[in-house]
Amino acid sequence: ETGVTQSPTHLIKTRGQQVTLRCSSQSGHNTVSWYQQALGQGPQFIFQYYREEENGRGNFPPRFSGLQFPNYSSELNVNALELDDSALYLCASSLGGSKETQYFGPGTRLLVL
Amino acid sequence: GESVGLHLPTLSVQEGDNSIINCAYSNSASDYFIWYKQESGKGPQFIIDIRSNMDKRQGQRVTVLLNKTVKHLSLQIAATQPGDSAVYFCAETLNQAGTALIFGKGTTLSVSS
Numbered sequence: 001e002t003g004v005t006q007s008p009t010h011l012i013k014t015r016g017q018q019v020t021l022r023c024s025s026q027s028g029h030n031t032v033s034w035y036q037q038a039l040g041q042g043p044q045f046i047f048q049y050y051r052e053e054e055n056g057r058g059n060f061p062p063r064f065s066g067l068q069f070p071n072y073s074s075e076l077n078v079n080a081l082e083l084d085d086s087a088l089y090l091c092a093s094s095l096g097g098s099k100e101t102q103y104f105g106p107g108t109r110l111l112v113l
Numbered sequence: 114g115e116s117v118g119l120h121l122p123t124l125s126v127q128e129g130d131n132s133i134i135n136c137a138y139s140n141s142a143s144d145y146f147i148w149y150k151q152e153s154g155k156g157p158q159f160i161i162d163i164r165s166n167m168d169k170r171q172g173q174r175v176t177v178l179l180n181k182t183v184k185h186l187s188l189q190i191a192a193t194q195p196g197d198s199a200v201y202f203c204a205e206t207l208n209q210a211g212t213a214l215i216f217g218k219g220t221t222l223s224v225s226s
Contacts, residue, residue, distance in 0.1 A: 002156075002158075002159075004156075033213045033214070035213075035214075041219075042202050042204075042216030042217060042218060042219055043157065043202075043214075043216050044216070045213045045214060045215065048213045056213055058213075090156050090157070092156075092157075092213075092214075101147065101159055101162055102147075102159075102213070102214060103159060104149075104156035104157045104158070104159075105156050106154075106155055106156045107155075107156045
């Protein structure tokens with residue numbers, strides 16, 4: 001186990017709704033990265049937070065937003081959900097930014113109907 | 114042992130065989146590479162990493178080889194066990210701050226006893 005936890009484990013929403021996913025990083029880690037993994041695909045980078053600031057963003061629209069708290073836990077918010085947002089959302093924690101090993105949590109499975 | 118020269122989406126081996134999983138990465142500027150193992154319903158699990166100033170690194174039963182000339186990465190698993198059955202992903206990090214992991218196409222390893 002990596003010590004990275006995510007909640008909830010599963011979630012069902014309808015198109016147009018908003019969702020908030022949560023991640024607690026491994027003890028001592030100050031960086032959290034979020035990924036979207038569609039079925040049968042590799043994870044796709046959404047964004048990264050380092051010491052409460054966004055530290056890089058992938059090719060995702062602005063309706064995907066995030067936050068990192070002083071204890072380095074993080075939230076991923078998705079507004080105006082679309083059917084294609086159905087995926088496994090993974091967070092990974094690391095120490096010191098992008099060059100350190102990222103350890104993944106178990107993910108949140110989101111289904112948009 | 115079973116090996117593949119190009120990326121194949123699946124690899125089937127017998128218990129006790131050696132397995133070789135290949136990956137072609139995309140950016141010559143990438144300087145950090147990681148192999149992850151993902152079991153069904155779980156997040157990716159770190160296996161081994163290598164930096165671009167090395168061409169080989171060994172762990173417990175695993176070896177990663179890096180060929181920067183042809184942008185190729187491979188993971189060798191010795192004495193493959195049924196518990197090694199999973200999807201394996203390689204990931205690269207671009208040589209700039211704030212950029213997270215770019216994942217390759219996964220390879221599903223099936224080990225039969």
